[in-house]
Amino acid sequence: MxxxxxxxxxxxxxxxxxxxxxxxxxxxxxxxxxxxxxxxxxxxxxxxxxKARGATAKLLSLSEAERAAGVVAVSGGNHGIALAHMAAALDVKATVVMPRSAPTRSVEIVEAAGASLRLTDNMDGAFSLVERLRDEGLTLVHPFDxxxxxxxxxxxxxxxxxxxxxxxxxxxxxxxxxxxxxxxxxxxxxxxxxxxxxxxxxxxxxxxxxxxxxxxxxxxxxxxxxxxxxxxxxxxxxxxxxxxxxxxxxxxxxxxxxxxxxxxxxxxxxxxxxxxxxxxxxxxxxxxxxxxxxxxxxxxxxxxxxxxxxxxxxxxxxx
CATH class of the missing domain: 3.40.50.1100 (Rossmann fold)
Structure with a gap:
């Protein structure tokens, strides 16, 4: 707790x-x-x-190796926006995975912040893709867990x-x-x-x-x-x-x-x-x-x- x-x-x-x-x-x-x-x-x-609060807390905890490898997040909108912006501010490479149902503005903001954006057909698919990217060495910034x-x-x-x-x-x-x-x-x-x-x-x-x-x-x-x-x-x-x-x-x-x-x-x-x-x-x-x-x-x-x-x-x- x-x-x-x-x-x-x-x-x-x-x-x-x-x-x-x-x-x-x-x-x-x-x-x-x-x-x-x-x-x-x-x-x-x-x-x-x-969402900026939790994303920042996690990013500040990263080791140098984790910062160098980059982070990944799954989001329906706001968590992805927060991670993209706060990672850019802290000079950490970020990948954001979102379902295609995410608001268009959220998608645009994530891309404008410089994060790598990956779109999936639904939220279940987004979570699955994030697991694969984490296995490839990216640090997961989970939206809540x-x-x-x-x-x-x-x-x-x-x-x-x-x-x-x-x-x-x-x-x-x-x-x-x-x-x-x-x-x-x-x-x-x-x-x-x-x-x-x-x-x-x-x-x-x-x-x-x-x-x-x-x-x-x-x-x-x-x-x-x-x-x-x-x-x-x-x-x-x-x-x-x-x-x-x-x-x-x-x-x-x-x-x-x-x-x-x-x-x-x-x-x-x-x-x-x-x-x-x-x-x-x-x-x-x-x-x-x-x-x-x-x-x-x-x-x-x-x-x-x-x-x-x-x-x-x-x-x-x-x-």
Whole structure:
């Protein structure tokens, strides 16, 4: 299990390379949801998502031999962007493997950062190719199954605990579980009474399925939210969620896209569906917890274009 000391150590190491993102009350979301809302704006992080934190933590740990051989990562978008940019900044050669379903902008950003890009037909194929490249000598920077990556992501929770007023419930999006594992570890250490809720979209339910099954299981992926689409969680992230997370809620793709529009209208921020999914889940938390709830939302990323958002909104009849 990742402890608060691990997270504090990574906070000291990565601080020169990442942004301490704003933690702010959101009057617009508070009015929309009918309860006080504080947002942690990780969409303002370098590379547009929290992923820069974990990628940097791993890259800084490499030996000279590992740096020389290069690194490889699999990604639905944000992890690949983060690794490409942070590897370039630290002068490490990077290869990023992505499914063809990854957002076009993500693909373009990875290529522009100078990483070697490999595309596969689906996420399962991407993970398989990464395993082959690792066997060829590249160091894997896993998006979530790595203690250093989780500790790096946990610095989000460390900052949230330090910078926010009193919170009762914090909502965190879940893909492979690295973010919620780190955030939950930090929050439960610094603010033991806070409940941590995970949020997934239908068709990307790796953690909720794992919790129901008693351990990681493969899941069929069909969600439009590629940045949450992990084919399974890891034993490491599952163990953290099982021990530290109150529950993982599942919302529809349509609700997640509506959440993006609500973030723009009411919070004045441009979030991707992986962040938009927090709003419908927050309404469910409020129904369960009641009037004394004080919400914290980790707005995890903003790497979606206006064209993407309009296409999703049109698909779900939200225009």
């Amino acid at each position: 990742i402890g608060i000391t691990d997270i504090e150590q990574q906070a000291g190491l990565i601080t020169e390379h990442v942004v301490r993102t704003p933690t702010l009350p959101s009057p617009g979301l508070s009015a929309l949801l009918g309860a006080p809302v504080t947002v942690k704006l990780e969409l303002l992080q370098r590379t547009g998502s929290f 790595d203690p250093l990556v989780i500790a790096g992501q946990g610095t989000v929770g460390l900052e949230f605990a330090d910078d926010a007023d009193d919170l009762t419930d914090v909502l965190v999006s879940v893909g492979g579980g690295g973010l919620i594992a780190g955030v939950a570890a930090a929050l439960r250490a610094r603010r033991p009474g806070v409940r941590v809720w995970g949020v997934e979209t239908e068709g990307a339910e790796a953690m909720s399925r794992a919790l129901a099954a008693g351990g990681p299981v493969p899941v069929a992926l069909s969600s439009v939210v590629s940045t949450l689409s992990a084919p399974s969680v890891s034993q490491l992230t599952y163990d953290h969620a099982a021990a530290l997370v109150t529950e993982v809620l599942v919302v529809s793709d349509r609700e997640a896209v509506q959440g993006c529009l609500d973030l723009a209208d009411h919070a004045k921020v441009w979030g991707e569906p992986a962040a938009g999914c927090l709003l419908p889940a927050a309404r469910r938390v409020l129904e369960r917890v009641g009037d004394d709830c004080r919400l914290g939302l980790v707005v995890c990323g903003g790497n979606a274009t206006t064209k993407d958002a309009m296409a999703w909104a049109g698909r779900f009849g939200l225009l």
